[in-house]
Amino acid sequence: xxxxxxxxxxxxSARRSVRRFVVCEDGAEYIERFRRFLGDAFExxxxxxxxEALAAAPTAxxxxxxxxxxxxxPERLVDETGRAGGRGDEGTRRRLVESQxxxxxxxxxxxxxxxxxxxxxDLADAAQAAFLEQTLAPLVIxxxxxxxxxxxxxxxRLGGVVTPT
Numbered sequence: 417x418x419x420x421x422x423x424x425x426x427x428x429s430a431r432r433s434v435r436r437f438v439v440c441e442d443g444a445e446y447i448e449r450f451r452r453f454l455g456d457a458f459e460x461x462x463x464x465x466x467x468e469a470l471a472a473a474p475t476a477x478x479x480x481x482x483x484x485x486x487x488x489x490p491e492r493l494v495d496e497t498g499r500a501g502g503r504g505d506e507g508t509r510r511r512l513v514e515s516q517x518x519x520x521x522x523x524x525x526x527x528x529x530x531x532x533x534x535x536x537x538d539l540a541d542a543a544q545a546a547f548l549e550q551t552l553a554p555l556v557i558x559x560x561x562x563x564x565x566x567x568x569x570x571x572x573r574l575g576g577v578v579t580p581t
Contacts, residue, residue: 435571438463438472438531440520441482446536450480453564458571465492466500466520473529478574483537483560485516498523521552532574536560 436459439447450460461476463469465488469479485493493512494500496519504512512519517535524531532554538561539545545557556570 434459435477435574436461436475437571437574438469438476438479440464440469440479440517442485442487442516446480446482449564450567454568454571457568464488466494466498466523467492469520469524470527470529473524473531476531478532478534478571479521479524479529480534481517481521481536483517483535484514486513488513488516494519494523496522498526518548518552521555525552530554532556534558534570534574536562 434457437450439450439460440463441447442464444462447460447462450458454460460480461472463472465485473479490501490509492500493509493516495512498519517537521533521535524533533552533556535548535552535555535557536559537545537557538559539548539557549555549557558567558570562570
């Protein structure tokens with residue numbers, strides 16, 4: 417084999433061995449931070465709603481989700497059933513916005529996407545967190561203030577099954 421071809425094959429193999437994560441958020445804060453500080457060890461693919469998360473999932477090793485999607489247009493928000501649309505009053509929109517990460521993950525699970533997931537959420541109710549981790553498994557709920565070293569260790573552990581910490 418020619419040296420240049422061998423080098424390209426080695427680069428492709430190295431890229432395939434890097435874990436790839438879909439980062440589902442309504443902005444770019446998480447993905448910019450992850451790429452900047454963890455980009456040498458992991459690949460991150462942006463997704464701003466359920467449709468983009470579904471499109472990125474087949475080549476991913478996991479999904480990282482923000483909880484709150486305040487900047488998402490109403491027509492792209494999904495409800496508890498996974499349906500998108502701008503229906504409802506302001507109270508309904510607020511409820512969808514404040515829990516959108518959960519609704520997206522629920523819709524992914526309903527569509528057969530079983531990738532390990534991390535939901536960045538500061539939930540005050542431990543029973544709610546345990547319920548989500550059980551019903552949307554494999555899932556870990558991490559604080560939105562999780563440090564980069566802690567996050568890197570968590571992402572290293574995501575090998576198919578996630579054990580809540």
